[in-house]
Structures are given as C-alpha cells and as structure tokens.
Amino acid sequence: MRIEIARRLLELPRSSFATTIGRIDQLVAAGEDVVNLCQGNPDLPTPPHIVESLRSQALDPANHRYPSFSGLLELKDAVARWYAAHYRVELDPGSEVAILFGAKAGLVEISQCLLNPGDVCLMPDPAFPDYWAGVVLAKAHMHPLPLLRSNGYLPDYSALGPDVCERARLMFLNYPNNPVSATAPLEFYQDTVRFAAEHRVVVASDFAYGALGFDGEVPVSFLQADGAKDVGVEFISLSKMFNMAGWRIGAVVGNPEVIAAINLLQEHYYVSLPPFIQRAAITALTGPQDCVRELTSIYERRRDLFVDGVRQAGWDIDVPRSIFAWLPVPGGDSVAFAEELLERSKVAVAPGRWFGAHGEGFVRVSLLAPEERLREAVARLTDARVPQP
C-alpha cells in the first residue's frame, strides 16, 4: 500500500541544516578535521548542581507517576520568581506561565493557537527558521519584517501597509537575536506594544538568549514594556542559560488567554514534561546563578577572540551581542560561500539565506566551540584567502 502523507505535512519547510550536517559527518568519517560552527548547540556541560538535582529527583518514585497536566505549579512559581528577580515583571504562576518542551515547541504551537487560514503572521527576516513551521501548519501567510543593519536590526512598523496591518494576527520578535546578534531597547518594545494594540496583533517575543547579556548589558524583556501583557507573551529557554539544550525545557509567560490556549493544545499532545526534569529546572532557576555569569564570560572571551581575528583578516563585522557572529560574505552569495568554506577550509557556518531573504550576504558563525577551535577557524578563514567584502 502506498501511504499518503497529509498535504499540510508535505508543505512543512525542510531543515537546511540537515544536509550540511550530513556533509560534515561524511567529511569527518573520511578523516577530515572539520571546525563545526554551523549550529547553536552548547558545547559545555550542564552545571553539576542541576545534574545532581535531576539524579536525586529521578530516584524519587513520586516523580515516576504522571505529573499534573499543565506542568508543576512549583516550576511555574520558580519561573515567576525568576522574572520578578531579574526583570521586575510580576506574573501569576497559575494563569500567566506555561511549561514547554523547550521554547521551540511553544514557538510552533503559538501559531496553531492563534492563526486561522489566510491570516498574516509578521515574521522577522532573517529569523530563527523554526518559527515558520507553525505558520505553515495553520495555513497562514508570513509577511516579512526586514531586519536591516541600518535600522539596528529592528523592524520598522511604519513601512507596513494598512492591508497587512489589518490581516496580521501574530508577530514574532527575537532579541537578543538569532542570527544577527542584536539586542532591542525598551523604547522599541513600547512602540511594539502601541503597534500591537492598535492593530490587534499578538506579540510572541522569543527571549531564548535573554539571560546571556554581554559586556554588562542586561537584555530587556518585552514584558518590561507598559501594557505588554495585554498584547503578548514571551518565551524563555533553559537550553542556553544553563547548557540544558538536551533536557528540552522552557516556558512561555504573559497574556493569560494566550497561555490558556497553549495549555489547551499541550493537554492534547502531552501530559506535561517528566517531573524529574521539571524539578531539576526549579533547581536551575532558583539556585545559584554564578554559572550563568561564568558562561557569559566564557562566551565573551570567545567572541572577542573571534571578532579580533576576523577583523585582522579584513572583515567588517559588528560586535555580537549574543552567541552568534554575523559575518558579511565576499560576493554576497552566502550559500556558495559556506559550501566553499566547508569543502576547501573545512569550516562549517550557516548561510544567512537559510534564515530568510534578508539574511543573504551574511553567514552566521556560532561561538559555541572551545577557544582553540575558534582560533583554528579564524586561521582557516584567513588562509582561505577569499576576496574580502
């Protein structure tokens, strides 16, 4: 029998990363030394006190049973306390916090919760490509919000036509940004709340990198803007904050109606997350935060090393405000540049075009690799003698 897959599934965007990772695996299997700076996968371990918490929670039979449906109230309370301590944002744990299988799951779910077929979703361009799948599943349309260097990589709402504003129901934002590594000031979020309220657009702020502020900067949370909770929600992730990417845990907070919709959808997919993971997440959020500061310093050193190196080699590069460097490519064809760099110099980076049309002309370089590997990458980029932009 020929199995027919539902059309909406066939319409899902394919991950461009899979092909490159396949090629990296081939090269490594053939004995090549590839410096892989393509993905944003933390290379350092989860802090021991969090792992120890998981170990002891896993031994407790109470954590072997089905957990309560929408996540442990103690964890929601820990998320609310984390927001109060870091951003002075007050949240009701019962109605304004939902627990997620990593921020990624929620970032797909929110489109399914809020978009009807034919609606418009305002999508930063470039953007983290995982946002796109939910919009496709909802049969809605994406309208780009170009992120331009000339505008500090912030969208310009005044450039949107009345028809788009009328049909827009959801908007994604992401600061500190992946891939361009920019941050956003509070005034931008105040403008965003005004725009969203005027046009009845729900804001989905992806704050997955919020805890890693470079050079003493504390990245602003969207929820710090007046009235933000009326118009939107914010996603946080423990993946980068505590090197817990493999644990799959995050949260979404803010507007209670959106939170209720996400909980409703999740009730049908899961019976919440494993309780021992949720309890270890409580330890992470409420325990000592020195590990986050130490991680940030490690990333700052890596960033400085990389930026100094490529600048010496002639690249005009902005100082990243997050864990990715956004490197302009000679000739402007990011896919061709990345392919050549991988084949000739054995350095893997992500072409900007994978993140949207406005990503073209750049490649994203992940700083989630030890200093010696970043040094090696700089040396190979310099030796590659590619013509400079």
Ligand SMILES: Cc1ncc(COP(=O)(O)O)c(C=O)c1O
């Ligand atoms: C911008 C952005 N948002 C969300 C995520 C996903 O976070 P999580 O691991 O919590 O699913 C990532 C992961 O790379 C990301 O880059």
